[in-house]
Amino acid sequence: MMDDTAVARPNAWIILAGHPDAPAHLTFERFSRWSRLSRTMLWAFTWFVSTVATFLITAFDPFMTLMPFFVGAVMTFRSWQGRFRVTAFQGACPRCNKPIEIKPGSRIASPHPLVCYGCHFEPTLHLAA
Known part of the structure; x- marks a missing residue:
C-alpha cells in the first residue's frame, strides 16, 4: 500500500x-553557457573601463587604480562562477x-x-x- x-x-x-x-x-x-559568457564579458568590459577611467581621472595614480582593478576582478570572477x-x-x-x-x-x-x-x-x- x-x-x-x-x-x-x-x-x-x-x-x-x-x-x-x-x-x-x-x-x-x-x-546557459552563452548567458554566463555574455554576462561575464559585460563585467570584464566594465572592469576595464572603470580601471582606465580611474587611472586617468586620478592623474595616473597607481594606488587609486588598484581599487577598481581588484573589485572588478572579483566581480568578473563571481559572475562566471x-x-x-x-x-x-x-x-x-x-x-x-x-x-x-x-x-x-x-x-x-x-x-x-x-x-x-x-x-x-x-x-x-x-x-x-
Whole structure:
C-alpha cells in the first residue's frame, strides 16, 4: 500500500564536517553557457573601463587604480562562477537546526558556501546529481 503523504526527495544537501548531512530543497534556474559568457564579458568590459577611467581621472595614480582593478576582478570572477539563480531555498543547519537563508535571485555554484548565524559554522550546499 502506497502512502499519500510521501516526503519529497531533497535536491540539495547541506554538509558540515562531523555532523549528519541535512536535506535542503532548492528551486533554481540554470544559466546557459552563452548567458554566463555574455554576462561575464559585460563585467570584464566594465572592469576595464572603470580601471582606465580611474587611472586617468586620478592623474595616473597607481594606488587609486588598484581599487577598481581588484573589485572588478572579483566581480568578473563571481559572475562566471554563478551557474544557477536561486528562486526558492529551504534548509537548516546540520549542527544547530536553525534555518539558513539564501536570498531569491542569488547566483550560486555547487558547492556553495553558507553561513549559519545561529552557531556561526560554515556548511556548504551541494546540489544532488
